[in-house]
Structure formats: structure tokens, C-alpha cells
Amino acid sequence: MAHPALKTVVAVPAAALGGMLASQAGLPLAWLTGTTLATALVSLTVGALWLPRWLYRSGQTVVGVSVGLTVTGDIAGRLGWHLLMIPVAALLSIAIGTRLAPLLARWSGLDLATAHFSMMPAGISEMAELAGRHGADVGAVAMLHTLRVMLVVFLVPPAVYAFSPGEVAAVARAAGHWDGPLALALAAGVAGGLLAMRVGLPSSFMLGPMIAVAILSGTGLVAAEEPRLLIAAAQVVLGLNLGARLRRETLG
Numbered sequence: 001m002a003h004p005a006l007k008t009v010v011a012v013p014a015a016a017l018g019g020m021l022a023s024q025a026g027l028p029l030a031w032l033t034g035t036t037l038a039t040a041l042v043s044l045t046v047g048a049l050w051l052p053r054w055l056y057r058s059g060q061t062v063v064g065v066s067v068g069l070t071v072t073g074d075i076a077g078r079l080g081w082h083l084l085m086i087p088v089a090a091l092l093s094i095a096i097g098t099r100l101a102p103l104l105a106r107w108s109g110l111d112l113a114t115a116h117f118s119m120m121p122a123g124i125s126e127m128a129e130l131a132g133r134h135g136a137d138v139g140a141v142a143m144l145h146t147l148r149v150m151l152v153v154f155l156v157p158p159a160v161y162a163f164s165p166g167e168v169a170a171v172a173r174a175a176g177h178w179d180g181p182l183a184l185a186l187a188a189g190v191a192g193g194l195l196a197m198r199v200g201l202p203s204s205f206m207l208g209p210m211i212a213v214a215i216l217s218g219t220g221l222v223a224a225e226e227p228r229l230l231i232a233a234a235q236v237v238l239g240l241n242l243g244a245r246l247r248r249e250t251l252g
Helices: 002-024 030-046 053-069 073-107 112-119 125-132 138-163 167-172 181-197 204-218 228-242
Strands: none
Touching: 002 030, 002 228, 030 138, 030 167, 030 228, 053 204, 053 228, 073 112, 073 204, 112 125, 125 138, 125 167, 167 204, 181 204
16 A cells, blocks of 8 residues: 555645646645645545645745735724724634534444544644544544534635625735845744644644734734645645545445
8 A cells, every 4th residue: 555645645636736727727725626626526536635844834924924924004093992893802712612512423333432522623633633632532523623624715715805806906905025024024933823822822833923913014024925825735734634634434
């Protein structure tokens, strides 16, 4: 049986092709959605794939930096009390997930611990790790969170484009360039990710870079845009990781 790493060699060009076709079709988040679908098909066909963790974290960092760079001084000034809604929404999501976990356990036949971790709003890897520590079914938790993320990726962007095409076009960002401010933003993103991992922040290489760069961008210390090629490459990496989580053994 071929090693998962060798199967990944097959998956990478297929994933890139899927992203390219989705981009040509004009789909929202084309490189992410196309890559995810193509990788999932390869994973379900040839078996488990393998991606180095550093590659996945690199993709997360690039996306986190990209989001952080959108927080300009003007936007930071408008946030105000809306920042308080972030922890409130997080706590509300946890409360809703906790209440729905027994229903999921009853309807699906999962044990309560597995249902609980499957309903918690957090990253796939973090929830799978916590599930393993508490005796839950790691495969089921990872699969349900993967399906959740896939639903968000495939349903939310098309809905936004469909109902607010004018607003989406108005906020379209210009193509960035490889320059000093971008290098500084990426360096700050890496540092933010490492610090977030050190303090145990979930999805550390997404949230850490996003927070670090948002502070720099919001205070006017950094003003940059990421090149579209870099963003597309990051989406391909994230799509590879997401699609690879869809496996035959966890669907059975």
C-alpha cells in the first residue's frame, strides 16, 4: 500500500487543477473550494493523504495576515463596542453547542462526549485533540467538524455574493506587491502565530497572525496588500488539508 505522502503527490496537482477550474468558473473563494473538492475526491478514492504540519500552518499564517491587513485605522476606529460582541458571540455559540449535544447523541447514536466535542465551535485539530484526551471518538469529531467547515466554505460565500453582489464588488481588494511592509506583516504574523501557540490559543496560526497584524495595520504601522498568487497558494494549502480530512474510514 502506498504511503500517504506518495498519495499526496498525486493530490497536489489534482487540487491545483480543481482550484484553477473553480477560479475560471468565477466561484467565490475559488482556490479554496475547488482545491477542497478535488482533494476530497482523491482522498476518498486512493486513501489517506499526508500533509506536513508546517505547510498547513504556513497557509493559516498567510490567511491570518491577509485578514489582519484589512483592519485599517478607519475600520479600527469604527469597531468600538462591537469588539465586545466577539466574546459574547463565542460564549453564546458554546452554550448553544452544549445544549444541542444531547440531541446529536440521541439522533446519531454517538456517545455524549463525542457529541459534545463535535458541537463545540473551534478548530478541527484542537477539537480532535481534546476529544482524544477525554475518551471521545476522535475520527467522528474530526469528520463532523470537517463537514461543518465545508458547509461554511461552500454555502456562505455564494450566499453573500448572491444577496449582496454590489457590496462584495465594492470591498474587492487590489492586488498586492512583494515589498518591505508586506515582509514586515508576514514576519509579525509568524511571530504572532508562535506566541499564540505558546499561550495555547486555539487555531493559533490563524488567530495569532490575524491579531498581531490587525494591531499593526490598525495603528498605521503597516500598510500592505498580499499578492493574489500568495493568497491563492494559501487557499490551496488549506483546501488540501480540509479535503484530506474526508476519509473513507471515517465516513463508514
